[in-house]
Each structure stands twice: as structure tokens, then as C-alpha cells.
Amino acid sequence: MTAAAARTSFWRKPSILPGFGLSMGFTLLYLSFIVLIPLAALILRAAGLSWDEFIGVVADPRALAAYRLSFGASFLAAAVNIVFGVLTAWVLVRYDFPLKRFVEGLVDLPFALPTAVAGIALTALFAENGWIGHILAQAGLKVAFTPLGVVIALVFIGLPFVVRTVQPVLQDLNKEVEEAAASLGANRFQTFRRVLLPAILPAALTGFALAFARALGEYGSVIFIAGNLPMKSEIVPLLIIIKLEQFDYAGAAAISVAMLAAAFVLLFMINLLQRWSRARIGAF
Amino acid sequence: MAATRALAAITESPKVRLALLLLALAYILFFLVLPVVVVFTEAFGRGFTYYVEAVSEPDAQAAIKLTLLVAAIAVPANVVFGVAASWAIAKFDFVGKSFLITLIDLPFSVSPVISGLIYVLMFGGHGLIGPWLDQHDIQIIYAVPGIVLATIFVTFPFVARELIPLMQEQGTEEEEAARSLGASGWQTFWRVTLPNIKWGLLYGVLLCNARAMGEFGAVSVVSGHIRGFTNTMPLHVEILYNEYNLPAAFAVASLLAFLALVTLVAKAILEWRYGHELAPVHH
């Protein structure tokens, strides 16, 4: 055995497999150059501002309006997706119907369809002369080029998350548990509320948070349908681009840092949720 | 019927089932089926000849070529990274592993717009090393290298996050056996590890490629939208759309939509045929 293979270190367990140094070295190098250093450049740029300047940019009325829209629309869209996502997961796991496999595969469409394509397609559908838009227009509801259009685009973007997190949990759920509830006198609704819902809740909330996080940063599918009016239908990512086009690099960086912070808080919450979910499902 | 009544406590009544099913299908129809249908109807709205012209005019051709070029660089780069990272993470035990996994997943939590912005702040004219690049006449932002970098960033985790759980599940026994039988490191990788992960790798490549060809936000920030030079297909769709040339925009979009559908079919086949050779989340 070579000295290198036998060498142990305080931070890794010895192994007879080769290539740790090479693969780990390359991983760290690539990660640093592609992800870490550029992200650091962003934070560095934002740090060039004084605290007051930073607050001035981040809390300016136009930015506040953009946050309100981005967070509000993302929340609404994720809320729609948690309800219909749980429903879709239920239908896919429990029922048999024609074209089930087709629906099953189609659920991932928002992951595969380029966002710009989704954006123009949704705009075409929901514009006042579009297939859905003209029906809604008759009901006096304007979707395209309004904040409602933003919600529609974000529902599309976040659609797979709840379905994909809830589906495996429903699949693993033992039918006997429902039978036990029934034999103890629970009706179907009580069984759903007291037994099924608590079992799928952590997964559904994880899906909600993932959809919400994805929606917050979404750009391509939204800008076509949003109308993009400052203070009204302008999302945060668009505001960042506008600042960039005005060569306000520090402003763009400052707002980006604020959004990144929100994204990391969400990421942290998702991790907690997943830990909770695992603890719930437990080891039996 | 007594039978359905008596069993009502453990299944829903047929009426409720039907209602739930229709509701779910309506959701799928409105948000997934109609958008795809509308892309193709709009694309062929002015007939087949117009469609062919729209996708074969020089700017469209340039956009298609650039998109293929970018994917041809970004995907292999992330494959090499994904394999290296999952080898290090899945086959060895070291301190800080879960933190490293979090870092690898990081690009998924970053808005595409910010993903582009960070490179502008690094390499752009007013960026960290922009002036130095200018002196040496190296153009990254508003040029192909910037598009490639932004694309690599947004597709960064795809291969790695597919391979890490798969290789963790497979453990190290087979590699250890190969080593004990005298195989070299590379032999072990090519003959033992790679055959075990090939379907998972393909799965990761599929998703990585779909995103690489379809990325809009990040690329939009770094490209500069120079027609015929730094326009990828999604950017070209936007330009045509903003020029109110809807049939042409949808024609180019239909190519991307077709790619998405092919990706979904290939993905479904992989999950269906080789589900147990993919990462545990898929089976």
C-alpha cells in the first residue's frame, strides 16, 4: 500500500479507494470559481455601499412595491399549488384513469419547458383575446398585464414541487392506517383531517416552500405576462435588471443581496421541514 | 348500494372520486396542457412554409447554433464536475460533507437574474476584474464566454444532485472488491462505478441539458442581446415577441417546447425502465 493511500487525516476516514484528492480538489476548485467567488463579488459590491445607502436602495418605495408583489404573488401561487398539488398527488397515487401515465409525466413540464416559452404561451392564453383570457374578460377579469398574471405564471412555475414532494409520502402511506381509523369509527373526512393530512403535511409544506422560493426568483415566465409597470406589476428580478441597465451596479447588487438573504432563510426553513418530515415518518 | 355505503369509510364515494379527479385534471389542463398546445397552434398559425422560414432565417439559425454550442460546453463541464463531486462525497467520509452538499445545491436557490448579475459584477466593464480583462482584450460579458458561464451556474447542481444519493445508496463495497482483485483506480471507476451509475448520469444529463438550452434570465443578463451573435434561442424568442412577430416567436419557441417534451418522454422512460438504477428519490 502506498503511503498516500494509507495516510489518514483528522478530517477524513481512511479508505482503500483512490481519487479522493483529485476529485475533492477539482470539486472545490470548480465550486469556488463558478459559484463562490462570483457570489462573493456580489456581496463585495453591495458592501461598497454604506449602511444608509444600502437601506436607501433596499427600502426605496419602488423596491418595496416590487417586494410586495414578488412575495405576495409567490405566496398566492404557492398556496394554489399546495391545494391542487396535494389533490393531484392524491389522484395520481390513489385513482386509476385513462392517460394517467401521460399526466404523471406532464407534471414535470415546468422543469423542462424554457421559462420564456412558458411566458409567451401563458400570455397568449390569458391575453384578452386568448383562449382562457376572453372567457375571463367576459366575467370582467383581466389577467394578462396585471399582478394576477404574475400569479398565474408563478403557479405554472411552481406546479411540480408539491406534487413531487407529497406523492412519495402518499405512496408509502399504509392503507391499514386508514382502515384502523375507520374501524375506530372515523368517517372519511375525519380520517383525512386527522390521519392523512398530518402525515402529508410536512411534505406538502416542503413543496410549498420550494415552490415559493422558486417563484421569488423567477423571471422569464413572468415578464411577458406581468405588464412590468413600476410600483404596480414589476417583480424584484426585473427591478434588478432595470438597475443593471441603468449601470446602477451597487443598487442591483444591494437588492440582489436582500433577495439572496430571503432565499437562504427559505432554504434553511426547507431543511428544517425536511428534518421534521423525516422525524415524523420515523424509523418504522 | 349497501356495499358502497358500508365501505364509504375507507374509500371515497364514486361521486367524490369523480369530482376530485376532474378538479385535478382541470388544473393539469389549464396550466400544463393548454400552454403547450397554444405554442404549437400559434407556431403553425400561418402555415407550414412560414414556420420553416421562421426557423431557418439567419438570425434564428445563429441562435440555434449558439444554443447548441453553449449546451455542448456547459453540460460536459457539469458532468465532469458532478462525477468528481459525487465520487468524493459518496465514496469517502469526511468532515463538512453536508455543508459541501448544501453549497453544491446553492445555485438552485439563486434567482436566474442574480446568477447572471454575479458574472457581470466579476467580469463586466465595471466589474472586479473587468478593467484587467479590457487591457488584455478579453471579452467575457456580452459575449459567448459569459453566456456559457451563466449557463454552467444555473445548471450546476443537476448531475451532482442526481449522482450523490445514487452513489451513496450503492455504497463502496463493489469498488473495494474491485480494488482487492487488483483493479487500478481508473479501472475501478470505468468498469465498476460507471456501469452502476450510467442511467442516473443520463437522467442528470437530460435535465441539465434541458435547462441549459432553455435558460433565459441568467443568459439575458450577460448576453447583451446582440442579434446573430449573442442570442440564444430563448433570447431570440423574446426579441421576436417584443417586435410583435408572434408567429416567428412561437415558431422558435415550438422547437424549445419540442425539446422539453422529448426530455419529459426520455425522463419517463428512464424512470419506468430503470427506476431502480436512479437515485432513491425516483423509486
Added chain:
Amino acid sequence: MRIDVRDVTKRFDSFIAVRGFTLEVRPGELVALLGPSGSGKTTLLRIIAGLEQADEGQVLFDGDDSAAKGVGERRVGFVFQHYALFKHMTVFENVAFGLRVAPAERRMSNTDIKTRVMSLLSLVQLDTLAARYPSQLSGGQRQRVALARALAIEPLVLLLDEPFGALDAKVRKELRRWLRRLHDDMGLTSIFVTHDQEEALELADRVVVMNQGAIEQVGTPMEVYDTPATPFVYEFLGNVNRIPCTITGGAATLWGLAVKAESVNGAVVPPGDAPGFAYVRPHDIEIAAGGAQKAVVRHIGAAGPTARLELEVAGVPALVEVQLSRQAFFDLHLRVGQAIAITARGARVFPAASVPG
């Protein structure tokens, strides 16, 4: 509560899980459904509980047809094989579940629920673990939670599906005795499913031996063990030697013992010569100097309360198993390879046509 199962048949596609099954369970009885896997015993239990619907036939509770009653209205406590505990609820909430979902007009107050649950938990000796989650319990503890949960709704009937199947041997024995006491103290009518003959024989008032969806025999443990009605019951219950023999004029002679052949399973003893099988229990074989049959000792297992011998007997394809008391074994001074003579103390003979496999 008296349970009448009448002519119940249940099919799953083309597979008939239960065929024309009729059984009467008397109030206060503890009945075991015993059979190999696939014999339909669990399906039958689920039909009685209302978790499955019979295709034909009826289940009557105290004479009332249960068909229109849902599973929740039958006052049947069901204990699932893998317990089916609610993972996200504490032990306390698991047991309280049936009380909390009761219709408003019958629902107890929270304080009453608390008293009831705690008294049930102390009955199953888990009162100190009320705040735990199921994942924090051992197998035996989970089993008792499942029981307490089923008992909370004051069932008239307790149904248990393989109640001890997933437990290790020692816990199983303890729980078995404890369940028997509980059944007697609470005046329940209980049916449990098992594939473990020892469990059925030790615990039940009556044992129903099932095979391919139908009853092979119903009787007390003594009856089914001592006088099995069919070759299947013989082979399923306890150890037995199956010895090929020839039936002549309605009887056969096994190692000097003349035994009358019995018609069973529609296989009638023919008047002339016919092949048959003699069934003889290991403890019904005697090793005696003047025995009619010669045999050679091939294996000796002398550890434990009884000694087990395996003998090679001419004309018998498998080794013949013999059980001796420890004392008898030492008195005989046996060793492997020794030639001995044997006789049968008792045996039953059936026509070969009636024997499965």
C-alpha cells in the same frame, strides 16, 4: 356478542379467497383462524370487520345482518398485523382517537376521555409512556398500544390479525397469556388469525383450521390435535410421520397395528386393495424389542425435555421421527447406527387420493 358467518364467499378477480364459509362464534369465545398463508383467514377476518365486502353470504352480529353497517358502526375492535399506529400521534392520542371521532351526540368530554385513555393505558401497562410517539416504542409496546386503541371504543368483538407475528419469541409468549386474561376479564368475543399452530392451540377456545378458503376442521385444541379430521390438518398441526401403506379390505396394518381406513375429502375407502397413507405422531411410536418393524437409528437429538430420534425404516422414503421421554431415552442406551424394532401405539389411515400434494 354472537357472530354468525353464513356461506361467505369472496373473490379477487379469478382467485377465490374464501369459499362458502360458515362459522358460528359464541359470545365470550376466543376463536383462532389457523391456516397457511393464502388460506383466506385474513380476508375472512376483514369481512367480519367490514373492511371487505363479501361477494356472497352474510355476517350476523347477534342475529342482525351487518351488511348495511359500515366498519365504524360495528363496534368491532381490529388489531392490525403491523399495528397501523398513527405515527404522528402520541400513544395517548392514538388510544384517544376512537373517542375523539365519535359523533358529537356520543362524544365524551375531554376529562372523561383522559380518564378512559389513562385507565386503558394502565391496563396495558403503558401509562408511563403516554407522551411517547410510536417510533419510540418496542414491538411489544406498539402491540399493546394497538390493543388499547382498539379497546377504547368498547368493542363487543375483538379481531386480531396475526397479533404476535412480528414479535420475538419471548415477548410473544408473555403477550399471549396476557391477551387471554384480558379477553376473559373484559367478556369479549374474539377472533384471531394466526399461522402458528402452537399459538392457536395454546390460546384459543376453539380452533378453525382453514385451507384454500374453506374450513378443514373446527374444534377445541384437544380435538383438532388428537383427532384431526383430514390429512391436511394432520400435516399442518404438530409433527406427524406420513407412511405409505396399502389398504386391504378397508384397513391397513402399520408396524403390527391394524388400523381402519377412513373416508375423507370425498375420497371413499375402496372395498378392494388401494394405496393409502398412515399418519402416526412421533410420540405414538414405541421402541420395543419385540416390535414388528425393523429400523435403524440415523440421528439422535437428546437435548431438551424430550429426545428426538430419526429412524430409517424400509419402505418409507423420509426418515421417521420418534419422540421419547428423556427417561425412556436413557434407559434404551441408543446410539447412531443401531438396529432396533418399533411398533405404533396409534395411527390413522386415509386413502392416498385424499392426501394433498
